[in-house]
Amino acid sequence: MIKGKPFDLSIKSHSHRQLNIGLKNERTKTIQEYPNLYATSQYQSLQYLHSLTSAKCLSPQNYSPNGDLSKPALIPLEAINSSLRLSPSSSPHHISRHLQSTAPFMTFGFGNCANFGYNENKNVLTSPSLYYQNRHLDYPISPPQTPILRSDRLVPNNYSSSTLETSPRHHSRHAVVSPVHSEYRPQYLSSNWSEHLPLKTANGSLNISSPTPSLNGSDDSGRGSVHSRGSVVSSESHKMDKNGKSRKPVNSDASGTRYHCTDCNKSYSTFSGLSKHQEFHCSTQTKKAFSCKHCEKVYVSLGALKMHIRTHTLPCKCKLCGKAFSRPWLLQGHIRTHTGEKPFQCEFCSRAFADRSNLRAHLQTHSDVKKYSCKTCSKTFSRMSLLSKHEDGGCAGANHRVQ
DNA sequence: CTGGGGATGGGGCCC
DNA sequence: GGGGCCCCATCCCCA
Numbered sequence: 341m342i343k344g345k346p347f348d349l350s351i352k353s354h355s356h357r358q359l360n361i362g363l364k365n366e367r368t369k370t371i372q373e374y375p376n377l378y379a380t381s382q383y384q385s386l387q388y389l390h391s392l393t394s395a396k397c398l399s400p401q402n403y404s405p406n407g408d409l410s411k412p413a414l415i416p417l418e419a420i421n422s423s424l425r426l427s428p429s430s431s432p433h434h435i436s437r438h439l440q441s442t443a444p445f446m447t448f449g450f451g452n453c454a455n456f457g458y459n460e461n462k463n464v465l466t467s468p469s470l471y472y473q474n475r476h477l478d479y480p481i482s483p484p485q486t487p488i489l490r491s492d493r494l495v496p497n498n499y500s501s502s503t504l505e506t507s508p509r510h511h512s513r514h515a516v517v518s519p520v521h522s523e524y525r526p527q528y529l530s531s532n533w534s535e536h537l538p539l540k541t542a543n544g545s546l547n548i549s550s551p552t553p554s555l556n557g558s559d560d561s562g563r564g565s566v567h568s569r570g571s572v573v574s575s576e577s578h579k580m581d582k583n584g585k586s587r588k589p590v591n592s593d594a595s596g597t598r599y600h601c602t603d604c605n606k607s608y609s610t611f612s613g614l615s616k617h618q619e620f621h622c623s624t625q626t627k628k629a630f631s632c633k634h635c636e637k638v639y640v641s642l643g644a645l646k647m648h649i650r651t652h653t654l655p656c657k658c659k660l661c662g663k664a665f666s667r668p669w670l671l672q673g674h675i676r677t678h679t680g681e682k683p684f685q686c687e688f689c690s691r692a693f694a695d696r697s698n699l700r701a702h703l704q705t706h707s708d709v710k711k712y713s714c715k716t717c718s719k720t721f722s723r724m725s726l727l728s729k730h731e732d733g734g735c736a737g738a739n740h741r742v743q
Numbered sequence: 744c745t746g747g748g749g750a751t752g753g754g755g756c757c758c
Numbered sequence: 759g760g761g762g763c764c765c766c767a768t769c770c771c772c773a
Contacts, residue, residue: 670753724768
């Protein structure tokens with residue numbers, strides 16, 4: 341575990357790739373436009389962890405049903421391991437794997453944006469709520485006033501009847517529709533537990549419906565379809581498959597409807613049965629997951645996996661100093677540190693840079709209005725990190741904002 | 744302490 | 759499918 345690197349509690353396999361499709365370079369925008377799902381994900385995950393551990397968290401108020409998610413929660417790994425009956429020394433990755441199988445709704449993430457962090461020194465998981473909320477939301481996430489999720493979306497075998505409408509883009513294939521089948525499932529998760537987890541913002545109750553029509557259905561390329569197979573249904577008569585196509589029942593008659601798996605031809609009497617089959621049993625689906633043998637990550641394509649494996653094998657070595665990199669262009673950038681080459685020239689001053697990103701950051705210093713602005717005092721900053729420091733350091737407006 | 748530069752990592756997109 | 763490139767993010771360091 342690399343110190344300071346985020347530890348991912350979400351499944352990368354489907355959700356990560358899918359949720360980033362069509363949102364190129366707009367991770368921040370993603371959070372801004374999907375705060376409801378983000379908040380829901382975070383709150384559920386925190387609640388679930390809390391229920392698992394009953395741990396004395398370093399900031400326990402964050403777990404209270406009436407708690408404040410505006411601050412990061414720190415969850416001791418030992419407490420989680422203990423509650424999960426894992427080895428006390430189980431790694432975050434081990435915990436992640438366990439949680440992925442027992443609490444699939446925790447995979448409800450936006451790639452990096454929904455990750456928990458891992459503090460190696462304190463050996464705790466840290467929730468990301470403070471960071472992303474303060475930086476990307478216009479309002480603080482406050483917990484629960486009114487229910488926003490139907491419990492049947494989270495209870496085994498009941499999700500078939502869900503009528504909750506959500507944007508297909510928001511859900512990974514492993515998202516909330518997946519059964520929760522942990523023997524350690526907290527009591528309230530067994531029935532209407534999600535009704536304990538409503539969310540409300542400073543502007544009102546959160547809804548899980550799609551906030552941005554422009555991003556819904558605007559993708560006609562086919563690449564952007566992230567329909568969860570069953571999660572995006574709005575009614576029993578309009579099931580969606582993984583490609584977003586309508587999955588209508590086959591052999592329908594007055595007495596019973598049959599749902600047909602287009603991957604292996606098996607049919608089921610209920611949509612939930614079909615969904616469960618596709619989620620956990622259909623071999624043609626499991627074949628689509630490519631696991632990294634070096635770590636826990638899973639990818640939907642071999643190409644993506646190969647690309648990832650390079651981060652382990654580091655095939656690109658610098659002939660001058662021996663330092664290794666995963667990509668050729670990373671090596672190229674590194675070689676510039678030896679040669680002193682700086683091909684990226686600032687058009688406003690004489691400075692030049694070896695890296696385009698650094699030039700971009702530099703260009704911000706020439707701008708009167710910086711890219712990153714404090715939502716409360718309107719002061720602008722050239723970098724997000726500076727804005728972060730500003731807000732963390734006690735912007736009066738920010739303190740007032742989070743209540 | 745703040746702001747900025749240097750270096751690097753990683754996923755996605757395009758060709 | 760792979761290489762190259764883009765963009766975002768982050769850490770470290772220094773003035």
